[in-house]
Amino acid sequence: MMKTNPGRFFEDFRLGETIRHATPRTVTTGDVALYTALYGPRFAVQSSDAFASAFGYARAPLDDLLVxxxxxxxxxxxxxxxxxxxxxxxxxxxxxxxxxxxxxxxVSEVIGLKESSNRQTGVVYVRSTGTDAAGQAVLSYCRWVLVRKRDPEAVIVAEAVPTLAKAVAPEELAAALPPLDAAAYDLGLAGSPHRLGDYAVGERIDHVDGMTVEEAEHQIATRLFQNTAKVHFDGFAAKDTRFGKRLIYGGHVISLARALSFNGLGNAFSIAGINAGRHVAPLFAGDTVYAWSEVLAVAELPGRDDVGALRLRTVATKNQPCAAYPDKAGEGYDPAVILDLDYWALMPR
Amino acid sequence: MMKTNPGRFFEDFRLGETIRHATPRTVTTGDVALYTALYGPRFAVQSSDAFASAFGYARAPLDDLLVxxxxxxxxxxxxxxxxxxxxxxxxxxxxxxxxxxxxxxxVSEVIGLKESSNRQTGVVYVRSTGTDAAGQAVLSYCRWVLVRKRDPEAVIVAEAVPTLAKAVAPEELAAALPPLDAAAYDLGLAGSPHRLGDYAVGERIDHVDGMTVEEAEHQIATRLFQNTAKVHFDGFAAKDTRFGKRLIYGGHVISLARALSFNGLGNAFSIAGINAGRHVAPLFAGDTVYAWSEVLAVAELPGRDDVGALRLRTVATKNQPCAAYPDKAGEGYDPAVILDLDYWALMPR
Amino acid sequence: MMKTNPGRFFEDFRLGETIRHATPRTVTTGDVALYTALYGPRFAVQSSDAFASAFGYARAPLDDLLVxxxxxxxxxxxxxxxxxxxxxxxxxxxxxxxxxxxxxxxVSEVIGLKESSNRQTGVVYVRSTGTDAAGQAVLSYCRWVLVRKRDPEAVIVAEAVPTLAKAVAPEELAAALPPLDAAAYDLGLAGSPHRLGDYAVGERIDHVDGMTVEEAEHQIATRLFQNTAKVHFDGFAAKDTRFGKRLIYGGHVISLARALSFNGLGNAFSIAGINAGRHVAPLFAGDTVYAWSEVLAVAELPGRDDVGALRLRTVATKNQPCAAYPDKAGEGYDPAVILDLDYWALMPR
Structure with a gap:
């Protein structure tokens, strides 16, 4: 019997099935230190137990993106x-x-399946839920991926494309955080004077700084997350791919962009929702990542007077600073753009 | 008086002497996070406190190879x-x-000394024992190294080549683990459906995946282990060596091969014994490591119905996938082979 | 309103003002593991809780340079x-x-301001104090930096050059450590037989070993310290600078030199004072760092019979081993020298 995991092909997924994933993972302050060392985040809530507990947390929580x-x-x-x-x-x-x-x-639920017209591949939609040891959900998100078929002739029994919300509603964000004491949030220590009310819809912020990525860095990060996708690690096999080199995990770009966004969004201390995200182009070692953000909405959260939500669109580029806000262009994007992420960040009011 | 450590030369060792080594080291969840980030292991016992404690451990133990x-x-x-x-x-x-x-x-005991016929070098055999703070042994192993003489004319007083077991006997493995509850071992969470009885002597497993190694990675690992061997760190001096570049610590290869072996040996959660190990060829930054394993024996452990032992031979290669199981060839090895490791791994029954 | 931090220019500083800095940071064993992995220190006090507590500490303290x-x-x-x-x-x-x-x-106090004669820049002198969560000082030091003016025509209101001590007096070092039990300090486990009295003023020690630095390593280190200086991270922008590449944070060199100095100064377990320090030349990825030290003074500490102080000058070089003690030369330095650091290290008597 074959002992290695060949992975599922498109025809192996069944609409509605639930998949329990390996490997359980206890996250520690060791993971937190590595996350800091890999991305350089400076949000005070995640950086300091003292700051976090004064504000209302039990202690410094993990960076949402590490989770x-x-x-x-x-x-x-x-x-x-x-x-x-x-x-x-x-x-x-x-x-x-x-x-x-x-x-x-x-655990993941298969919520959609759509075969490609050429029958070589299909799109798998899953809703993945991260749980704690007691099985309580801490994170839920949908993603969809284009997966190869093992056999193009295989017949797909049931197909469906799920209807996904354009955005998470602000009222769904309110439970993400414990009750907090906005007056105890020290703007000076946090490193930015701007509260929620200082941001305006349509405002654009160039995060200025750039970060060059090394092979060792993205490999260390991706292994830390126990993400095994071969394309990130096997430089020998990569020589025969269309790119000729290792691809950087898309989540690495998200974390870099988020850390860069501190410069301009220093009090947007928590990510509470991801509305939409797209990896527009691949990133490779040696490239330098920059980012800019646009404020899409400013929202109050029902029942909370401590924090409110900023709907942000953060765009990351490679090898191009963002003073000119490189963006969508024609049918596609400016060729420097690698990430377009639409999310809700919470901020003291 | 000379303050730096010149290291011992072959003639400085005395048969039977005991050497206490510096530096004591408290291992932490920080070390665990780094080990995960450097190699990407996914064995559930070492990854999750919840999984480990349900199975019978106090909490997640350190990866045996980190120890x-x-x-x-x-x-x-x-x-x-x-x-x-x-x-x-x-x-x-x-x-x-x-x-x-x-x-x-x-601490190490010198258990053998054998001068080379050219009198330039000699083989030193030591039995090294890792202990806890109370002095109780947690690990014991023998290794032998070829060491330069300071003075080829120096006379070696006592020589002896120790008789070392071809393999650790299964009954010596039984005490390696606390009593465990095999029924509480969750195969789904562990990521592999195969228990001990599913493996057959002679079975070979290609671990499929490859991992390219960067200079920063092996240096970070080797310093984490407080291993000071100059050949791993000094790129300037390395330019004048026969390889012209830094050598990667052999233990880095062992850990990479072990982590890769998860794909096919996902429930072989603990290494209890090392029977034999040989670094067949050096590894350098930029090379990609692959591995395959052969099942040499399947053994019950006296007095234990929770776990049994697989005797495995894991062979690692560089820049050559292992679908064809590259192996010994003629007097030596296939030129791609870099490691040949014979060990006992424990697995739920 | 501009949301990003443009940084202060020379004319923005006011003599005597106090600046509270972001971001508070809880340091953990995760940070300790990373520090070990990045530099390879082997001082037993910082490496082992058991060693440190037998000696008189609560547990292993952080490496002073990590702080x-x-x-x-x-x-x-x-x-x-x-x-x-x-x-x-x-x-x-x-x-x-x-x-x-x-x-x-x-927090930092501006203790000096001196405009350059060309009016393009000025020197800012600050005394920075690291504090714990209760606001008690744990570290204090002065540094001075050459800072650009935004506007060369801007008039500087008040200028002053502070008088700084040539060296910290030994009596100021005594409070740095808790009462220790010199007899409990195990020289064998510490890895060096030399106590304070074994060092003589004027003695020079070549630390022998070399360490080659990779881009990923210094970036990981510098982000760990939440140091955001763009020159260390942005390889794209660096192409247009006079060096054409990323600069390595000077503190990285200090930590490398300190870790290398273990070989010869194995019991100089704590840095209690920094008398003077100068980054003589920049370091770049791919360079190999070596170091040598000179004993400038040996001092008793008032009221302490457990430890004494060595005043050391540690010189680091790049791509040149230090057997010949490369040093000041004429008006400047041997071109291989990159660091000249004068500090007090404590050692068991």
């Missing part, structure tokens, strides 16, 4: 080992803070 | 600073799980 | 974002051990 990557990594061997491309994200909700010492698991 | 590398690293300044080559390992026994927060020390 | 870098990193966005060069350090005092779990903050 996301750990939860995501578990899905790779079951969902995307034979994927051609990661197409998008939607309906991402961070349901409560995760603290060092907690154990994370992931 | 090995930390114990090994301490021996370098005393044993192998003037080594020409690390020749082999035998009689390795992991005696109990090590947990974050414990402090490790190492 | 320094975290405290320093916070000052960058406010002090040196528009700096041309980091000119020097003085009056550095480590006031007590810092342990994992503590939260660090930094």
């Amino acid at each position: 996301f990557h750990v939860v995501f990594g578990k899905t790779v061997p079951d969902i995307s080992l034979n994927a051609v491309a990661n197409l998008g994200y939607a309906e991402g909700r961070f349901l409560r803070p995760v603290y060092p010492g907690e154990t994370l698991n992931t | 090995f590398h930390v114990v090994f690293g301490k021996t370098v300044p005393d044993i192998s600073l003037n080594a020409v080559a690390n020749l082999g390992y035998a009689e390795g026994r992991f005696l109990r799980p090590v947990y974050p927060g414990e402090t490790l020390n190492t | 320094f870098h975290v405290v320093f990193g916070k000052t960058v966005p406010d002090i040196s974002l528009n700096a041309v060069a980091n000119l020097g350090y003085a009056e550095g005092r480590f006031l007590r051990p810092v342990y994992p779990g503590e939260t660090l903050n930094t």
Whole structure:
């Protein structure tokens, strides 16, 4: 009997099935230190137990994206080992803070299947849920990936394209955080004087700084998340691909852009929802990442007078600073753009 | 008086002497996170406190090879600073799980000395024992290294070649683990459906995946283990060596091969013994490591109905996938082979 | 309103003003593991809880330079974002051990301002103080940096050049450490037989070993310290600078030199004071760092019979081993020299 995991092909997925993923993972302050070292985030809530507990947390919670990557990594061997491309994200909700010492698991439900017209591939839609050791959800999101068929002739029994929300509603964000004391949030220590009310819809912010990515860095990060996608690690096999080199995990770009966004969004301390996300172009080692953001909406959260939500669109580029806000262009994007992420960040009011 | 450590030369070792090594080291969840980030292991027992404690551990133990590398690293300044080559390992026994927060020390006994016929070098055999803060052994293994003489004319007083076991006996493995509850071992979460009885002697498994190694990665790993061997770090001096570049610590290859072996051996969660090990050829940054394994034996452990042992031979290669199981060839090995490791892994029954 | 931080220019500083820096940071065993992995320190006190507590500490304290870098990193966005060069350090005092779990903050006082004669730049002198969560100082040091003016015509209101001590007095070092039990300090485990009395003024020690630095390593380190200086990270922008590549954070060199100095100074377990420091030349990825030290003074500490102080000058070079002690030469330095650091290290008597 074959002992290695060949991964699922498109025809192996069944609409409505639930997939429990390996490997359970206890996240620790060791993971937090590595996350800091890999991306350089400076949001005070995640950086300081003292700051976080004065504000109302039990202690410094994990960076939301560290939670996301750990939860995501578990899905790779079951969902995307034979994927051609990661197409998008939607309906991402961070349901409560995760603290060092907690154990994370992931389950996914297949919520959509759509064969490609050439019958070589198909799109798999899953809703993945990260849970704690007790099985309570801490994160939920949908993603869809283009997956190869093992056999183009295989017949797909049931197909469906799910209807996904264009955006997470602000009222769904309110439970993401414990009750907080906005007066105890020290703007000086946090490094930015701007509260929620200082941001205006339509405002654009160039995050200015750039970060060059090395092979060792993205490999260390991707292994930390126990993400096993071969394209990120096997430089020998990569020589025969269309790119000729290793691809950087798309989540690495998201974390870099988020860390860069501190310069301009220093009090947007928590990601509570992911409305939409697209990896527009691949990133490779040696490239330098820049980012800019646009404020799409400013929202109050029902029942909360401590924090409100900024709907942000953060665009990341490679090898092009963002003073000119490189963006969509014609049918596609400016060729420098690599990421277009639409999300909700929470901020003290 | 000379303050720096020149290391011992062959004629400085005395048969039967005991060497206490520096530096004591408290291993932490920080080390665990780095180990995960450097190699990408996915064995559930070491990854999750919840999984490990349900199975019968106090919490997630350290990866056995992390313990090995930390114990090994301490021996370098005393044993192998003037080594020409690390020749082999035998009689390795992991005696109990090590947990974050414990402090490790190492002592070595010189169990053999054999001068080379050209009198330029000699083989030093040591049995090294890793201990906890109370001095209790947690790991024991023999290794032998070819060490330069300071003075070819120096006379070696006592020589002896130790008789080392071809393999650790299964009954010596039984104490390596606490009593475990095999029924509580969740195969789904662990990521592989195969228990001990599913493996057959002679079975070969291609672990499929490849991992390219960067200079920063092996340096970060080797320093983490406080292994000071100059050949791994000094690129300037390396330019004048026969390889012209830094050599990667052999233990880095072992850990990469072990992590790759998860794909096919996902429930072989603990290494309990090392029967024999040989670094067949050097590895350099930029090379991609692959691995395959052969099942040499399947053994029950006396008094244990929870776990049994697989005797495995894991062969690692560079820049050559292992679908064809590259192996010994004629007097030597296929030129792609870099590691040949014979060990016992424990698995739920 | 502009949301990003443009950094202060020379004319923005006011003599006597106090600047509270972001971002508070809880340091953990995760940070300790990364520090070990990045530099390879082997001082037993910082490596082992068991060793440290037998000696008189609560547990293993953080490496003093890890504390320094975290405290320093916070000052960058406010002090040196528009700096041309980091000119020097003085009056550095480590006031007590810092342990994992503590939260660090930094405040700086502007103690000097001196416009350059060309009016394009000016030297800013600050005294920066690292504090714990309760606001108690753990580290204090002065540094001065050459900072660009936004407007060369801007008039500087008040100028002053502070008088800084040539060296920290030994009596100021005594409080840096808790009462220790010199008899409990195990020289064998520490890895060096030399106590304070074994070192003589004028003695020079070649630390022998070399360490080649990779881009990924210094970036990971510098982000760990939440130091945001663009020159260390943005390889794309660096192409248009006079060096054409990323510069390595000077503190990275200090930590490398300190870790290399273990070989010869194995019991100089704590840095208690920094008398003077100068980054003589820049370091780039691919360079190999070596170091040598000179004993400038051997001092008893008032009221302490457990430890004494060595005043050391450690010189680091790039791509040149230090057997010949490369040093000052004529008006400047041997071209291989990159660091000249004068500091007090404590050692068991």
